[in-house]
Every structure is written in C-alpha cells, then in structure tokens.
Amino acid sequence: MTATLRQQIGCWVHERWRTELVLRVPGFPWLDLCNRHESLTKTDSGRARACNWSDTSPLTVCRLFPATGARLLRHCLTQWPIRFAEPPQASFGAPDLSLIIAFRGTARLPQLRCCLASLWGQFGVSLEIILVEQSWDSLLDATQVPGVRLVHARSTSPDMPFNKSWALNVGARLARSDILLFHDADMLAPHGYAQAVLDLIARGFAGARLPRLIFYLDAPSTVSVQTRQSLDHIGFVSDIQSNGRIPLTMTKQAYWDIGGHDESFYGWGGEDDEILQRAETLRLYPGAFLPFIHLWHPSQPEKHAGLTERESFIRQKMEVPPTQRMSSLLQYRPGDLAGPWCRTQSA
Helix, strand or coil: CCCCHHHHHHHHHHHHHHHHHHHHCCCCCHHHCCCCCCCEEEEHHHCEEEECCCCCEECHHHHHCHHHHHHHHHHHHHHCCCCCCCCCCCCCCCCCEEEEEEECCCCCHHHHHHHHHHHHCCCCCCEEEEEEEEECCCCCCCCCCCCCEEEEEECCCCCCCCEHHHHHHHHHHHCCCCEEEECCCCEECCCCHHHHHHHHHHCCCCEECCEEEEEECCHHHHHHHHHHCCCCCCCCCCEEEECCCCCEEEEHHHHHHCCCCCCCCCECCCHHHHHHHHHCCCCECCCECEEEEECCCCCCHHHHCCHHHHHHHHHHHHCCCHHHHHHHHCCCCCCCCCCCHHHHHHC
C-alpha cells in the first residue's frame, strides 16, 4: 500500500511525531504508542499498559511508514532481545514452566523451528515444550523437532478439521509444571518472556496476557530470519498489532477451574478470544509489556472453508456470558466435546 500525501500528513500530525520521540529521545516509552482514537492505561506502577479497546488493531504509523516499523522493532529489541539457541540437554526434574503448542501438517515446519529456537533462548528458567500434533496421521518425528515432547492427538476421523483447543487441552493434561504457557508455532518470544511469567505468577496472579506489540513480518523478512536466525536484516515492518490474544499463560489450577479451552471450536479462529473472556474472571495481570514477532506463512487452505458458519458459531458463543460458558464446560471432561465430530459427520 502506498500512502497518499494527505494520509502521511495526517499521520505525522497525530502519530508519527510521537513515534519519533520514542525512537529518538530517552525517557519516552514505546509502551505508550497507539493510534489517535485509542487510549492506554498505565498499570503495575507504569511497567505495563492496558489497551482500552476490545479488538486487536494495527499501528497506523507503521502501516503508512514501514521503515519506521522496522526502527520500532529494533528499538524494542534493545530492551527485550530475542535470542536463538539449540535445545538444551534433557532434564528429568519438574520444569518451572510447561509451554504448549498445537500444530498440524509440515508446511510450517521452518516457522516452528525458528519459534522453538527463540524459546530455547530463554534464560534462568527450566522449560518443557509440549508439541501436540492434532491430525489423523502423524507426520512429525523427534528428528524434525528435537528437544520437545511430541504428542499425537489423533483426530476422530480423517476429515475432522483442526481442533486447536483439543490439542491444547491434551498438552495441559500432560504438563509437568503447575504453570502453563499457550504459545503459537509462528511466534518468536523475547528471551525474558518465561522469567517474566514466573515473576508474575509468584506475585499471586492466576495468569497473564503479555504481548504489548506483535510485529508481523512479511515473507522475505521471515525467510531471512529463519535462514540466518538473526533479526539484523529487517528493513520494513508494516503490520504491528496491539492488544494481541496470544501468548496466554495461566496456572494449571486456574486453567481447569475455568474449564480449559473450549473444544467445540473447529477450524481456525475464535477460541483465543473465547478463553480470554473466561480468563478475565480470574486475577489476571492487568496489562502487557512485551514485544513478540509473528513469522509470515501462507494461509492454511482449510481456514476459509465454512467461514460464514464458523463466524456465526463464534458470534453466538460469545453472546453467552463467560461465567455461563465456564459452568457448561466444567460439566465435560477434556476430549468429550471434540470426540463427537465423526458421529456428527456420519449421522
């Protein structure tokens, strides 16, 4: 997209000058950046920011000036660097954290491996990564993704759509830690991410949603990062999102107290918003303060199949109060809602 002169001038008047202050003048935190019609609240004595709007939203300044988006990424990484590492040697003690990723297929293996390298770069924390392959046939083995606990959550029929919620519940049941992190396979995390989670749980919070900004890379930048395992060559970032839903962390007790992930969601989308509403009934950390990077990948071919029906399902689901949804989910055991797929299809 090429911005018109009018758009550029409007952005300078409302957003670009604030961004330049952040990038050029010490003492102006990047946490305060948002669009002209949005507002933020400082939380946790100024450490974090809460977004006072409901949906995710892209920063206009970076959409119109992608080179500024790359500058902002480099600025955030000076405070929260991303480090890539090899898998550590196997540990047989209980980990500090159990990080759970749902996955299907092999098309996104390069993104997954890069994501795992950033997670192995966490410091001062013992971490287990549970990779749950939710599919009919298992296509992964330990040589493709070393260092993780690889679990196959077999679909109940060959045509069953991806059920991320079911996969995450499977991982949560197998977790050896009392602290759960639900992470996406295409997301790079700063190396202080896991330690920040531990600190907040130690302070008595039942969970947290920590991404303040998510930097969405384009295809060439993503290939460069995956090939080099370096972020030094990124020149443009046009899509930077505020108020992201994932990653989400909770104690295991809190997770099951609210019913875990809702396994009635099939396909892609909706389950993250749904569980976040239920999580907000807990003592959730009030705000966010971390940058994350999202790696580009082609859209999943099945994602748009049945989109209208899925959107209607999500809308109807979200109209039910979170406490009522929670009570309903607590009547089921994990796996009960995902299991009927083959019976429904054959009826």
